[in-house]
Amino acid sequence: MKEFKNFINGQFVTSSSGKTFTNRCPVDNSVIGTVHEAGQQEVDMAVRAAKAAMKGPWGKMTQAQRTALLNNVADRINERFDEFLEAECLDTGKPQKIAAHIDIPRGAANFKAFSETVANHPTEAFHMDTPDGLGALNYGQRTPKGVIAVISPWNLPLLLMTWKVGPALACGNTVVVKPSEETPATATLLGEVMNECGVPEGVYNVVHGFGPDSAGAFLTEHKDVDAITFTGETRTGEIIMRAASVGLRNISMECGGKNPGIVFADCDLDKAVEGTLRSAFVNCGQVCLGTERVYVERPLFDEFVQRLKDGVEQLKMGRPEDPSVDFGPLVSQEHKDKVLSYYKLAVEEGATVITGGGVPEMGDALNAGAWVEPTIWTDLPDDARLIKEEVFGPCCHIRPFDSEDEVVHLANDTNYGLSAAVWTENSAKASRIAEQLEVGLVWINSWFLRDLRTAFGGAKESGIGREGGVHGLEFYTETKNICIKF
Numbered sequence: 001m002k003e004f005k006n007f008i009n010g011q012f013v014t015s016s017s018g019k020t021f022t023n024r025c026p027v028d029n030s031v032i033g034t035v036h037e038a039g040q041q042e043v044d045m046a047v048r049a050a051k052a053a054m055k056g057p058w059g060k061m062t063q064a065q066r067t068a069l070l071n072n073v074a075d076r077i078n079e080r081f082d083e084f085l086e087a088e089c090l091d092t093g094k095p096q097k098i099a100a101h102i103d104i105p106r107g108a109a110n111f112k113a114f115s116e117t118v119a120n121h122p123t124e125a126f127h128m129d130t131p132d133g134l135g136a137l138n139y140g141q142r143t144p145k146g147v148i149a150v151i152s153p154w155n156l157p158l159l160l161m162t163w164k165v166g167p168a169l170a171c172g173n174t175v176v177v178k179p180s181e182e183t184p185a186t187a188t189l190l191g192e193v194m195n196e197c198g199v200p201e202g203v204y205n206v207v208h209g210f211g212p213d214s215a216g217a218f219l220t221e222h223k224d225v226d227a228i229t230f231t232g233e234t235r236t237g238e239i240i241m242r243a244a245s246v247g248l249r250n251i252s253m254e255c256g257g258k259n260p261g262i263v264f265a266d267c268d269l270d271k272a273v274e275g276t277l278r279s280a281f282v283n284c285g286q287v288c289l290g291t292e293r294v295y296v297e298r299p300l301f302d303e304f305v306q307r308l309k310d311g312v313e314q315l316k317m318g319r320p321e322d323p324s325v326d327f328g329p330l331v332s333q334e335h336k337d338k339v340l341s342y343y344k345l346a347v348e349e350g351a352t353v354i355t356g357g358g359v360p361e362m363g364d365a366l367n368a369g370a371w372v373e374p375t376i377w378t379d380l381p382d383d384a385r386l387i388k389e390e391v392f393g394p395c396c397h398i399r400p401f402d403s404e405d406e407v408v409h410l411a412n413d414t415n416y417g418l419s420a421a422v423w424t425e426n427s428a429k430a431s432r433i434a435e436q437l438e439v440g441l442v443w444i445n446s447w448f449l450r451d452l453r454t455a456f457g458g459a460k461e462s463g464i465g466r467e468g469g470v471h472g473l474e475f476y477t478e479t480k481n482i483c484i485k486f
């Protein structure tokens with residue numbers, strides 16, 4: 001039986017309240033262990049430790065020293081790769097094949113990418129002419145913002161947590177992380193790595209718990225938190241924004257999506273099918289960037305539907321450690337219930353179920369897991385709730401279209417604006433379409449191909465701000481302009 005403690009000021013601590021909650025594996029609903037729920041007192045300890053660390057050795061470190069430390073953290077994650085892999089797959093149920101190629105490598109890479117960016121990105125400087133002819137010099141100075149609250153999600157727990165902790169620490173801040181209650185393991189394990197690598201105490205802290213009336217709320221409402229970064233549902237983002245408004249704390253948010261995949265008749269069909277199979281079903285559809293709405297140019301529609309159906313029906317479900325498995329369960333029973341309610345709603349709204357739509361017979365212990373069938377629908381009306389609301393499960397709806405104007409309108413007809421995928425071999429058309437889409441990220445003939453130097457974030461209700469590359473610097477630092485008169 002595992003135990004997941006809070007990590008505060010370099011120490012693993014339980015909770016003064018003695019409150020704990022159970023952590024379960026979604027593969028078979030078995031108990032993984034007990035999690036110590038941080039109360040107001042533990043959150044306050046963590047924030048005070050993070051604030052104090054800014055004045056300690058960490059705050060006095062040079063950029064080069066911080067960069068070296070963070071590169072060591074990345075290397076140590078890779079040295080302890082199997083432990084992180086097992087922990088992540090136990091918490092999420094995702095196939096080890098997936099986590100070994102995405103979650104853990106990126107969990108480490110995020111540290112290296114941002115320490116390099118921050119070390120090499122210049123601040124600005126301007127020489128200014130003045131009436132007395134002597135001139136003046138203006139130059140920019142970036143300083144750490146301070147204590148950053150990191151509220152990270154359960155779908156890519158390590159990756160999405162270090163996507164924020166990496167730049168935050170590279171910029172000289174300290175962090176208090178509140179991982180999802182569904183996935184406490186890798187954030188806790190990273191505490192061990194921070195100690196092993198000599199990251200000063202108080203720089204990285206972890207408090208476990210829930211949102212309202214729990215660690216999440218205590219953290220975002222804490223007056224000594226200087227900024228809040230969050231990945232998760234849009235409605236939760238609104239709650240966090242309200243908390244951040246007290247004391248004018250800055251926020252950076254990546255929220256929900258109802259992302260379109262646009263398939264033209266002149267696409268490379270094999271690529272489009274393979275890419276849509278991944279974008280709609282990888283990670284059991286639990287990726288904010290995933291495709292839940294597919295639009296196919298009419299001449300290709302029937303063939304595309306058949307090819308995607310064939311691909312879905314070849315997905316292999318099973319335990320994470322089975323190397324032949326490429327499809328896992330949803331993250332929890334609660335999320336399974338939510339996704340199944342949408343499966344039911346789809347039929348009520350008039351969908352044709354091309355494949356899936358229910359719960360698979362897994363046999364043996366796995367039947368107790370959070371398994372659902374990967375599902376494809378057609379024939380829903382454009383105003384159906386299934387077309388408007390994010391399911392965040394292994395499902396997509398496919399609709400034919402007849403013109404570029406029509407498909408751009410359909411793709412943009414949503415409150416979200418996170419990502420899109422466009423499949424065509426005509427590069428001029430691909431760019432023409434991409435430039436009309438009201439989203440933060442467009443992939444052309446690809447999906448989830450990630451260059452960490454690029455701007456990353458969503459438009460409309462999919463988020464606020466851009467992280468990635470130098471774009472996060474505006475959030476993770478304060479920029480000061482200094483003017484020297486000669």
Ligand SMILES: O=C(O)C(=O)/C=C/C=C/O
Pocket residue numbers: 155156160163286287288289450456
């Ligand atoms: O790839 C990334 O850096 C990233 O943030 C992925 C987000 C996925 C959300 O579900």
